Amino acid sequence: MTTSVDTKPRAQRVDSQAETAPATPVATRARADAAPSASARPRANDRPPAGSQGPRHKTTRSRLLTITQRFATYRSKLPIWSLLVLALLFAGPIAAFEPVFGGGVGAIAAGAGVACGLAIAAASTHWRWDALTTVLSVAVTYFLGGSAAALRSEALFGFLPTGQTLQVMVLGSFRAWKDLLTLTPPVSVYSGPALVPWMSGLILALLAGLITARAGRAVLGSIPVVVMAVIAVFFGLTHYPLPLAPVLAWWALLVAWWASAAQYQRITLGQDVLVGRKSSPGAEATVGRRSRSTVYVGRRAVGAILVLAVSVAVAMPAAAFLGSPRGRIVGRDLIHPPLDVQAYPSPMSSFRHYTTDLKDETLLTVSDLPENQRVRIAAMDVYDGTTFGMSQKRGDGHTGYIQVQTTIPGRSQGASVVTLTTTGLSGPWVPVLGTPSQIAFTGAQSSEQKNGLHVDTWANAALTTGPAGSMSYNVTTDFVAPVRDEELANLVALSSTSEDKNVPDGVAEKAAELTQNASTPLAAARAIEHYLATNGYYLNENTRFSRPGVRTDRLERMLTSDENLIGDDQQYTALMALMLHQLGINARVVMGAYPEGGSQGGAATLRGSDIRAWVEVEFSGGVWGVFDPTPPRDHVPQTQVPKPRSVPRPQVLQPPEPPEPPAEMPPPTRDQNADPLKPPEAGLPWGIIAGVSGAILLLALPPLAILAFKAGRRRRRRRAAAGDALVGSWDEVVDLAADSGLRIELGRTRQETAWALSSQWQLGEDPGDPFALVTGEMRSGEDGSTSSSDRGDAGGRGRYVIDGWSRFGGDVPSPVVIARFADVANFASNGASRDRARAAWAQVGQLRDQVSKRAGFFARVRRALSLRSLRMRRKLRLSALIERTMREEIER
Template identity: 30%
Template sequence: MSHPTSAPVPPPVRGSSRSASRGGPVVVVPQRRRGRGVLPPWWLTVIDAVLVVGLGVLCAWPLGQAWTGDRWLVAVVVGLVLGVVIAWTGARWRWGPWLTALAVAVAYLLVGSAVAVPNRTANGLVPTADSLHDLVIGLVQSWRESLTLPVPLTETGVVLIVPLVTGLVGGLTAGVLLWRSRWPGLAGVVLALVLVLSAAFGDVTAPAALTRGLVGAVIGLVWLRWRSLRHVRARWGRRVLATLVVVGVAGGAASGLGALADPQANRVVLRDHVDPPFDPHDYPSPLSKFRAYKKEPLRTETSLFSVNDLDSGTRVRLAVMDTYDGIVWNVSGGPESAHDSGTFRRLRNDPDAEAKATTRGSITVTGYTGVWVPSVGDTLSMTPVRDGRADDASAAELVINRETGTVAQIGGVTTGTTFEVEAVTPPPLVDEEIAVLAADPSVSLPAPRIVPEELADRVQRWQVDDKFAGGSGGELALFLRDAFREHGFYSDGIDDDVPAGHGASRLAELTKTATPVGDAEQYAAAMAVIGQQMGLPIRVVLGFKVPPGGDDVRGQDISAWTEVKLAGAGWVPFDPTPPEDHKLRKPNDDPDEEPQPQVLQPPRVPGEPKEASDNLQQGDGHRKELDVLAVLGTILGIALDVAKVALLLSPLWGVLLFKFLRRRRRRRADDPTRRLTGAWHELADRVRDLGVRPAPGSTRRESAYAVAERYDAVPVVTLAHTADRHVYGAGEPTPEEAHAYWADVDTALRRIRKATPWWRRLLARFSLASVPWRAGLERLRAGLGSRARRAGRWFAALGPVVRVRAGGRRLARGVAGILHRDR
C-alpha cells in the first residue's frame, strides 16, 4: 500500500513493523539488526562476555569435586569462550540456526581434541581420527561414564567432554539470548541451569556451595537489572543493597529449610541413583569365607600375601562390615547404604601422606584372590607396583570407602602386585582408658534387621551374673567382649561338627546354651549384633594378624573382630573370641568303661523344614529362583530397543523435515506477494492437519469461514480479507507488510494450538493431510511414463538403422559364399 508523500514522517521508533492497514506509516531505525534483537555497543558486549564466562565458571564449580587436577576447569573455560565467540559472530554476521550449529560442531571437533582427549591427539594438539572418534562417541558415553565411574574422575577417557560441552552450550545459549533475542534476562536462567547440571554431575561433597550460589545470584541479578535499565537514571547503590538483602534473606531461608529437611546436610546427586561399577553387594560377604581360610590348602600350605616393614601382631584389614540383614554381615557403601556407611570412591593418595603416616610398609599378593585389598589402619596412600614400576592401570581401579577404610580393586587383585602403603594407626588403649570413653554420638549405623531372642536373653543373664550395673560406650563394649571371652569356648569346626556361618539361626544356636562354642566368625558377629541393638556404634572387621617372626601370612592367621567408635579415640578394636586353647571338653571325650548295650531306636519322625535362611547362599539375600520380573524386564527392554530402531527409521521424520523446509521456503520467498500468500498457505496447511477440511476449490474467505466454525476466537476471516486485499488490490505489498502478516499468522496459530488438545497437536505434526503426496506420486508416475515413451520413440528411431545393418551383414555373407564356391 502507498501513503501520501505530504504526510509528516514520524520519528524513528524501535519495534517490529506492522502492515500499513493496521498502524500507518513505519520508519525502520537504521541499526544493525541481528535476528530479533539489536547488537549492543562493543563495550556492553565485552561486559556481557566477561560476566557470562565468569559466572559460568562459578556455576560449573561443583564439577571440580568429581574430577582430579585442573583440566576440567580448562575444559569449562574453553567451552564458555567458544560458545560466547560463536554467539557474537553469529549475531554480527546474521548467521541462521543451521550455520550456527555447523560452527559449533566444527569448533567442538577442532578444539575438543586438545582439551578433552589430548592423549589421543598428535603432539597433544593436532586432532587425529582417534580423537575425533572419541569426541563423537563421547557426546553420548561421557555422561554415563562420568556418573558410573568412581570419583574422583581422572583426566583420561572421554569424561572431560562433560565440562567442555556444558561450557560450550551454556556460553552459546546465554550469548544468543543476550544479543539475538527480546529476552536477554533469560541468560541468567541459562547460567542457573549450568549450576543445576554441574551440581547433578558433581559429588556429594561441595564446599561453600551456598556462598558461591549467593554470590552468583547477586552478581547475575545486578548485571541483568543494570543491563535492562542502563539508560534510566537510578540510585544503583540502593538497588544493589536491596538486592543483597533480598538474596541474603532468601539464602538464609533456603539454608534453614534445608537444615530442617536434612539435618545432616546430605547432598543428592545423580550418581547416587545409578549403579556404580563397584557395588559391594555384588559380591558375597567376606565374613562368609572365614571357615574356608581355616581349611587346607589355605590354612598352612598357601601363602596368601607377604608383608614387609609391618610389626608382628599388626592387624591387616580386608573388609569392614556394618550392615546385618539376619543372614550375613556385609560391606556397606552401595547405592542404598546409609550416609554414615560411606560410599566407595576412587582412591586418591594424600599429598601429605609422608608427613602424616605413622605406619609404612608393603603387602605383596601371592596366593590371595578377591576384590578386597589388604590395608592397614587409616590408609593415606596406596601405590600398586609391578615389576619394579608403578602400575597406573591398577591404581585407576582402586576404590576406598573412607568411612570404613575398606579398599577394593575393581576386577580383583592380581598375583604379584605389591601395594606400598602409608597409613595412620592409632596407639593401643588399655581397658582403664577405654572404660571412661563414651560412644561417639555422630555415628548412626542402621540397626540389625533380626536379633535372635536367644542372644538377647543370654546377654541379659550375663549382665545379672556378672553384676553389670549398666553403662554405655567403652564400658559396655568391654563388658560384651569379656562376657563372650569368659563364658564362651573356641572351636574352628575342623575337628568337630561345630557349624560355620553367622546367620540369625547360627547365632541363636551359639547362645541357646550356657556354653557357647564357635570361632571368631560367630563371636564377632554376635557381639556386633547385640551391640548395635544396645545402641553402640559397632561394626565387624575381617582381616589377618601378622604372625610373629614371619613375613608370609596364611589362612591360619585369619581373624575377625569388632570396632566401636568412641569419642576422642576413633574406632577402637575389640576381640570377643575366646583363646584357641579354651575349648569345651565334652562328656564323651573319656572312654566309657561300662558300655551300655545298643537299643534299637524308633524311626525318626520328619521334623519341620529348615528356616529359609538356611537354604540361602552366604552373601546372597535372595533365593535363586526364576525372577519373573527380570524376565518381563528383559522382554520389555527388547521391545523398547525394537521401538527405538523403528522410531529412528520411521518415515515420519521425513514429514517433519518436509514441513520445516516448506515453511522456510515460504517465509524466505524473494517476492513480497509470494511471501504474504505463503503465510496464508501455511495457516491453511496447519488447520488442515488439525482436521479442518474446507471444500475443494474453496476461496480464502470460504476456507476462513470453515476454520472460524471450530476456532471462533481466532480472527482467521480478517486474515483472509487482508490477504485478498494485498493480492488483488492496487500496488504490491511491501516487505514490512509481508513480515507483519507473518507475525499475525503466527499469533493466530498460537491461539489455535492453545485451543487444541495436546494429543491432537502431536498427531497434527505428523499428519499427511497437508502433504501433497498424492500429487507427488502422480508427478512421479507421469515422469516415469514420459521417460518410458521417450525411450520407446528412441528405440523406434533406431529400428531402420538396425535393419539396414542386419541386411548388410546378410549381403556380405552371401557374397563370401559365392566366392568360396567359385574357388
C-alpha cells in the same frame, strides 16, 4: 485525514521489507517532517460522527496477526562488544561449578567453554556463518580444546589431545553427566566429569552469543546464562552456603543489561522516547519503523515498587517453606547409588572355607607388611539373625561404598606403596592395609577392575564390580601404630547406631553380667574380650559342637554354659559385637589376614589358615580400638566325640565287563543334485547390515531432506506460469546468494540488488547471454513507442524491444539480466512469455555453474545444505503478512 502510503511497486523491492533508516539527527528531522501530524490522526477517544459506522470489532485473525507483529518487531543487531557483557554474566555460573570439583578444575573447564563459545559466536556473527559451519566449528573446538580444558592430566604436555583423551571425550559426552552425579565430591580427582562444565559452557555460551549479537535479542540471549547456572546448581553440592550478595549483584547486572540493550536498539532504530507528561500532546506518531512514545516516570516508579513488593511477598514465604538454602535438593539427592552392597553374600560366609579347605593355599601376597599391621578384607556392622553384614548409608557419616577409580577422595597422599596380589578369594572384596589413599590396579583386567572400584571410607574397605578372581594392584597408604589402652582411656566411646534384628536371647543379660564391674566402655569391652578368649574353645570342624555360621540358635547354644562355648572367629567376634551393641557401644566385625603370631615386617605370603576376624570399637576422633575375642587355636575342647573306626574290606577282583556290540550306523547317503566340491555357504549378517544401513540412513536423512526440498522448490518455480517462472528465476538467484553467504540488503530494487550480488560474486567482467539483452535506443514516436519494423530488426539480432523501457548500453552480468527479466514480467505489457522464461532459467543455470566453479568443494557442500534461504523466505512471508494486515487496518 491524510495518510502517506508507500506506492513503490512490490517487484521493485526484494519481495519485502523496508530498509531501516539510519539513526542520524538529519534523518530524524526528515522523517518527522514527512510524518503526518498527531492532530491529523484520529485520537483514541474521538467518537465517530452521528450516523456514521462505528469502529469495527477486531476478529480473531486480526488479533493473532497483531500478536505476530509484536513478536516480529525488527530489532537491530547488537554490537560485538555485547559479548563481553555476556562473559561477565557467565562469571556467576562458572563460579557455581567450582565447589563440586575443587582445585579450580570446575572453574577452568567452565571458563574455557564459555570463552570458546563466545569466540565462535563472534566469528559466526562477523563472517555470517551458516548453521553447518557453526556446528562444525563447535565440534572441532570440543575435541581440540577439551584436553586442555577438562583432561589436563591425560593430555600430552597438559594441553595437546591424545588418543586416550579423544576416546574419553567421545564417551564422556553422555557418560560424564551420570558420573558427576554419582561420584563423591570433590570430583576433581576423577577423569571425565570436568567435561560437563566444558560442554555446558561451550554450547550455552554459543547460543547466548548468537541470540544476543546476531539476532539482537538481549532477553532471550540471557536464557542460556540462566540455564548454565541451573545446571551448575543441579550438579552441585547439597550442603553449600548460598552467596546472597553475589547472587543479588548478578541479577541486578542482568536487569541493567536488558535495559541498556533495549535503549541501544531504540537509538539505533531512530526511535524517540519522550519522558514526562508534558513532553507529548498525548498521542503517538509512527512513521515506518520510527516511533515516538511517552514514558511517565511516576507510573514507572510506582510499577517498579509494586513489582519488588510482590516479589518479596512471594519469596519470603517460599524461603520459609522450603527451608534453609544449606539444605537444598540437588541432582545427586535424586540419584540412588548404583551399588547395592547388601546384594553380595557376607564375607564371613566364606570364613570356614578359607580356614579348612584352603588352609594351605596361598591367597594373598604382600610386598611389605609392617610389624603388627593387618590386611583388611571387609568390615560388617549389622546383624540380621543369620549373618553379620554391611549396612547402607546412615546419618552418622557412614556413606557406604562409593565409586572411585584410583584416588580415594578426602584423604591425603600416603607415604608407602605396597603391592598386593590375590588368588582364590571369593566375592568382589579388595584387601587393603593401613589407611589407603590410592588403589592402582595392574594386569590385563586392570581397566575393568578400576572402573568397578568402590571404597567405604568408614569401614576402611574396598571392593570391585570387575573381575575379582585374581588381582594385582598397588596401594598407596599410611600406616598407624595400634592404639594402646592408655590412649583409648582418654577417648569417649561412640554410641551404637546399628539396627540389629533377631538378636539371640541371653546376649544382653550376658553382657550386663560380664561388665557389671566395668566403669568405662573400654573396660567393658576388655572384660567381654577376656571372658571369650579365656573360657572359650577353638574348633573349626564341621561337627555338632562347632557348626559354621552365626545363626541365632548357634549363638544361643554358646551362651548356655562354658562347656558349649566352642567355635571359631565367626562366632566369637559376632558374640562380642552383639554384646557391645546391647551396651550401646559402636562396634564392628572385621575380616582380614595376618601371619601366625603377628607380622614381623617385610614381605608376607598369607594362606587360608591366616584368614582371621576381630572386633573394632569406635572412639572419638575417628579412632578404632582393636579387640581379639577368639581363643588361641590350640585351645581345643578336651571332650571330643571319637571318630568311628573304619574296617577295610578285602578287595575282590571283578570280572571284566563284556564288550559292547558295535553301533549300527545308517548307510551313507548323498544328494544326487548336490555339488560335492562346493563348500557350505555362510549366511549374511543381515542384522549388522540392517543396523549399519539404518544408522547411515538416519544420518543422511536431514541432508537429503534439505536437498529434496530445494530441488522441489526450483522445479515448482521453473514449471510455473510464464510470469511466475520469470519472477521465480530472480527468487532462485536471491536464494543462491543467501545460501552462498552473501549479504542481501532488503528494500532495494531488483536491479540494485543484482548489481550488488554481481560485485560480491565478482561477475562484473563476465556478461550474460546477449540474447537476453536489450541494447540501443529505438524510439519512433513522441510517446516513446517503437515501430514494428524496429521490433522485427531487434528481434532478428537476438534482442527484445519493450515499449517504454530503457535499455542497457552494453553487456552486463547474469544477475542483472535475470533481474530485468523479472521486472519485465511484472511491469511490461505482454512481457511474460514461455521463451523468455526458458531464457531466464538458462541464465540461472549459467550463473550457478559460474558460482560453483569459483567455489571449493566444501563451499559447494555448505551452500547446498545451507538453510539461510529457507529462513529468509520465512521472514519475508511474515513481513509481507504484517504489511498487508497493517494496510488493511489503515484502509478500514
